[in-house]
Amino acid sequence: MLDTRQGQRDSVAKITHCLRAAAVRKIDLNNFHVATNGMVRDINSRILLNLVRKHQPVSRADLTRYSGLQRSTVSVITEQLLSKRWLKEGAVGDLPRGRKPTFLHLNAERCGAVGVAVQHDITMLGLATLDSQFIAQETIPTGKDPDEFISRLSRCIVDLMRSRPQMTYGGIGISLPGRVDISTGRLIFAPSLTWNNLDLRTPIEAATGLPVQLENAANACALAEAGSGKYTDHVNNLLAVTVSQGIGVGIILHGQLVRGAGGMAGEFGHVAQMLHGPRCRCGNEGCWEVLANNVAAVRYYTDEVTAHNGRGSRRNTAQLSFNDILRLAEKGDIKASKALNRMAYHLGEGLAMLVAGLSPDFIVVVGEVTRAWTVVEPVINEVLERRQLGGRCTRILPSDPETQPRLRGAVALVLQKYFSAPPVS
Numbered sequence: 001m002l003d004t005r006q007g008q009r010d011s012v013a014k015i016t017h018c019l020r021a022a023a024v025r026k027i028d029l030n031n032f033h034v035a036t037n038g039m040v041r042d043i044n045s046r047i048l049l050n051l052v053r054k055h056q057p058v059s060r061a062d063l064t065r066y067s068g069l070q071r072s073t074v075s076v077i078t079e080q081l082l083s084k085r086w087l088k089e090g091a092v093g094d095l096p097r098g099r100k101p102t103f104l105h106l107n108a109e110r111c112g113a114v115g116v117a118v119q120h121d122i123t124m125l126g127l128a129t130l131d132s133q134f135i136a137q138e139t140i141p142t143g144k145d146p147d148e149f150i151s152r153l154s155r156c157i158v159d160l161m162r163s164r165p166q167m168t169y170g171g172i173g174i175s176l177p178g179r180v181d182i183s184t185g186r187l188i189f190a191p192s193l194t195w196n197n198l199d200l201r202t203p204i205e206a207a208t209g210l211p212v213q214l215e216n217a218a219n220a221c222a223l224a225e226a227g228s229g230k231y232t233d234h235v236n237n238l239l240a241v242t243v244s245q246g247i248g249v250g251i252i253l254h255g256q257l258v259r260g261a262g263g264m265a266g267e268f269g270h271v272a273q274m275l276h277g278p279r280c281r282c283g284n285e286g287c288w289e290v291l292a293n294n295v296a297a298v299r300y301y302t303d304e305v306t307a308h309n310g311r312g313s314r315r316n317t318a319q320l321s322f323n324d325i326l327r328l329a330e331k332g333d334i335k336a337s338k339a340l341n342r343m344a345y346h347l348g349e350g351l352a353m354l355v356a357g358l359s360p361d362f363i364v365v366v367g368e369v370t371r372a373w374t375v376v377e378p379v380i381n382e383v384l385e386r387r388q389l390g391g392r393c394t395r396i397l398p399s400d401p402e403t404q405p406r407l408r409g410a411v412a413l414v415l416q417k418y419f420s421a422p423p424v425s
């Protein structure tokens, strides 16, 4: 009886906490889902699937404890997940007394995903298992002609899937350096690709027979980071900032990806930071991205060399890439380090804008610049300290380039349909 009362008190405390923490979300009377018994089962099933992914190998008793569901409910749902091959049983645990538990695992081979990360110069492809582990990868040039690119990409996807005939695939996730109209699947804004109003979805679905999910690269990276389990359990507000030829921001607030009207939310890279600054590819002047992207660092290095050696030296730097600047800085080149410092200063100014405007728990920076994090982090932190409002609680973290965050983001687009919350009300 005491246990039951304590249980009731815990439940009331949990519900009160949830109500206080809950974001106000209006019921959309033009697009709502009424609650059904099937929906309750679906939600509980996804909760258990996520708990197995996080704690595997895990026993049914531990799932009961983690979820707060009745033991019998956990038993019914895990049997369903086993019969549908989303889970599999592994080793038998050792207990001093009583029935020995059989541990549950995610059946990683149950369903694969094809991830495609398009960048302005190269496109990476990867085949991943249900637990986001890559089992095959490929890289192709992106090129200028969109039709040529689509047929080369489609052939490459089909070849990759044929190399693993035992796998079944849940779909293809494509992350793009631009904004996508989710309803039509068309790329509507991508200055670094010069492909406008392009339909990537229809021809790739026709060539591969799989559903295609398109998304902006920063949004995809934010989804992958939020679902990675790297952070604390309560990361509901996370931004991913992709820095390359452009700057994109993926926004997850209250656990939900923010797309905005027309899918254009997150274009902070085109918010002006400098009056009469350098001309941006979008046509405006002084945008954040034109001051803080990889191209800006190369320009700052050229400025340093020209200031030191005269204008004639400018042609010697014309062919340099951002990777060259990183290599020079690693070798101790002072001008390259100064160029990275200038880029970091402007990155910090933009990140301060994001912290002030959206107050996320974490901002994850994705891009080659993270290779020089020991150089750029102190500069970014100095700007954030100077511009902080109240006590800053946002943490700025570099993504690990070795984990291929863009490709992982593309895979997350497919896998989220199995692990994310279903739409309710």
Ligand SMILES: [Zn+2]
Binding pocket: 269, 270, 271, 280, 281, 282, 283, 284, 287, 289
């Ligand atoms: Zn711009």
